[in-house]
Amino acid sequence: MIQQRIVLLSAAGLASALLLAACGSSTGKASSGTNPGSVAPVATAATAATESATSAPAGSSDSGSGHMATTTMLMAKAVKGMGSVVTDDKGMTLYRYDKDQATPSKWTCAGECTKTWMPVMEQDSVQTMGVEKSLLGTVHRDGMKQVTLGGWPLYRYxxxxxxxxxxxQAKDKMWYAVTPSGEKSTMTG
Structure with missing residues (x-):
């Protein structure tokens, strides 16, 4: 009897894991009513996430291609000769893309682009150190939330x-390290 329950619980757990994995690989076309361009503020320890819909840029679905990075912290860090820039929880510099739009937040780096420029995705909530929390937000991207700063979607190179x-920094004259105020760093070291 106990072994039968263990087997049933294991099977239920496996089925749940497979269902969650299938939901995580959504292309943003699920019937949940959200689209890849929807905007929501980042949830912090004191703030609940809310959503407001905006339209996605044409052809902005990643369809699962490319890479993504997750983070739980945004930090302002002084980089020798470059001033203060924002890094993730691993100390990696974060960038913004001039082709993206800050208002309303939209991302345009998709497909092959995300193999070089990994969208920074929210993992639970994002804390800050030296970065103004009121500038944080997210933009929906294939069922996940990409972190924004000052409305600009963030990426790792x-x-x-x-x-x-x-x-x-200054790659293709379109990619720039982001400053703690959400502006692009114009310093070239």
Missing amino acids: MGDTKAGQMNG
Whole structure:
């Protein structure tokens, strides 16, 4: 009798895990009513997340291609010769893309672009250190929430392999490290 319950509970747990995994790989076309361009503020320890819908840019669905990075912390960090920039919980520099829009928050880096520029996704809630919490937000991206700062979606650059590097700074004259105020860093070290 006990072994039968264990088997049934294990099967139920496995089925739940598979169902959750299938939901996590959604392309944003689920019947939940949210689209990849929906905006919601980042949930912090003292703030509950709310949502307000906006339209997604044409052709903005990633369809599962590319890479994503998750974070639980945004920190202001002084980088020698570059001033203060925002890093994630691993100390990796975060960037914004000039083709994205701050108001309303929209992302345009999709598909192949996300293999080089990984969207920074919210993992539960995002805390800050030296970054104004009121500037934090999220934009929906294929069923997940990409972190925004000052309305700009944030990314990590694959060419940064160690904390504190800024190899993506001014890349293609479109990618810039983001400052704690959400502006782009114009310093070139």
